[in-house]
Amino acid sequence: TQLLEQSPQFLSIQEGENLTVYCNSSSVFSSLQWYRQEPGEGPVLLVTVVTGGEVKKLKRLTFQFGDARKDSSLHITAAQPGDTGLYLCAGGGADGLTFGKGTHLIIQP
Amino acid sequence: EAQVTQNPRYLITVTGKKLTVTCSQNMNHEYMSWYRQDPGLGLRQIYYSMNVEVTDKGDVPEGYKVSRKEKRNFPLILESPSPNQTSLYFCASSLTGYSNQPQHFGDGTRLSIL
Numbered sequence: 128t129q130l131l132e133q134s135p136q137f138l139s140i141q142e143g144e145n146l147t148v149y150c151n152s153s154s155v156f157s158s159l160q161w162y163r164q165e166p167g168e169g170p171v172l173l174v175t176v177v178t179g180g181e182v183k184k185l186k187r188l189t190f191q192f193g194d195a196r197k198d199s200s201l202h203i204t205a206a207q208p209g210d211t212g213l214y215l216c217a218g219g220g221a222d223g224l225t226f227g228k229g230t231h232l233i234i235q236p
Numbered sequence: 237e238a239q240v241t242q243n244p245r246y247l248i249t250v251t252g253k254k255l256t257v258t259c260s261q262n263m264n265h266e267y268m269s270w271y272r273q274d275p276g277l278g279l280r281q282i283y284y285s286m287n288v289e290v291t292d293k294g295d296v297p298e299g300y301k302v303s304r305k306e307k308r309n310f311p312l313i314l315e316s317p318s319p320n321q322t323s324l325y326f327c328a329s330s331l332t333g334y335s336n337q338p339q340h341f342g343d344g345t346r347l348s349i350l
Contacts, residue, residue: 158336169240169326169341170279177336215279219335226271228278 130154131218131227139233143205148230150216151198158219159192159199163212164229170215206234238263242327242342249317250350257312257345259327265340267333268310269294270302272323273344279326285310286333317349 132151140146150159158177162170174183176192176199183190187210189202203210211234216227240261249255261268269284271294281294285304299321301313310329314321325345330337 160336160338162339168343169328170339171341172338175336175338217339223281223284223333224335224339226279228276 131216131225133214133216133227133230135230136228137231137233139235140206142208142234142236145202145204146206146232147200147202148214148232149198149200150218150227152218153197154218154220155196156218156220156225157196159196160217160219160224161190161199161201162215162217164215165212170213206232208234208236210234238340240327240329240340240342242325242345244345245343246346248348248350251318252316255314255317255347257314257325257327257347259310259312259342260308261310261327261329261340262308263329263331263340264307265329265331266307267330267337268304269328269339270300270310270312271326271328272296273326274323282312282325284333314347317347319349322347322349 134149160175161173164170174190179194179196181192187204191200213229215229217224243258266287270282271279273279280296283302285291327342328339330339
C-alpha cells in the first residue's frame, strides 16, 4: 500500500502570512491531486498535477509536483480567512487513489 | 447541476439494526466509491465500483456491502452495524477509474451507532 504523509498536521496563522504544506511519499505516483474540505462538506478538487516538476497556480495558491513524482507542495501567498479548511493530497497509482491524512489550516483575521 | 447526493446526511441508530446509505450521481460517471473519514486516520476507501455490476473491496471493507445495479446509484449497506462503524461517510464518483480523474464527493453522511 502506498502511503502519503502530510505536514504539518495543523497550522494556524494570521491573515496575510504565507505558508507551505507538504505531501511526501517513498512511492512514485502517476498523478497528484489536492483537495480542500470545509466543515459539513465533501472534499473539492483544487488541482491535478501529472508531470514531475510541474507547477500550477490557482490565484494565490501554487502547487508543485516533485521531480521524482514522490512529493508535492502547496504554497499559499497572503492567506485569507476563506482559505481555512482541511487540505488533502491524493496520489494516483496502480492501486488507485491514496489520500493523505490532511493538513488542518486556520487563517485568523 | 452536477452533483453526488447522499442520504441521509445524519443518522443515529443502534447496534445490529440494518441500514442503507444511498448515493446517486447525475454525471453519467462510470466509477463510484465509498470512503469513511475518521480523526487521525483520514479518508479510507471501503468499496469501489468500476461500472455497473462490477464492485471490489477497498482498504476497509469489513462489515459493509455495496451493490451497483444502475450506473447512477451505489448504496452502502451495513447489515449489522456496530459502534466501530460510527464515522463520517463519503460517496464519490469520477468519469472513469483512472487514478488521475477528479473525484466528485457528496456532502457526507454522519453515522452514529450506539
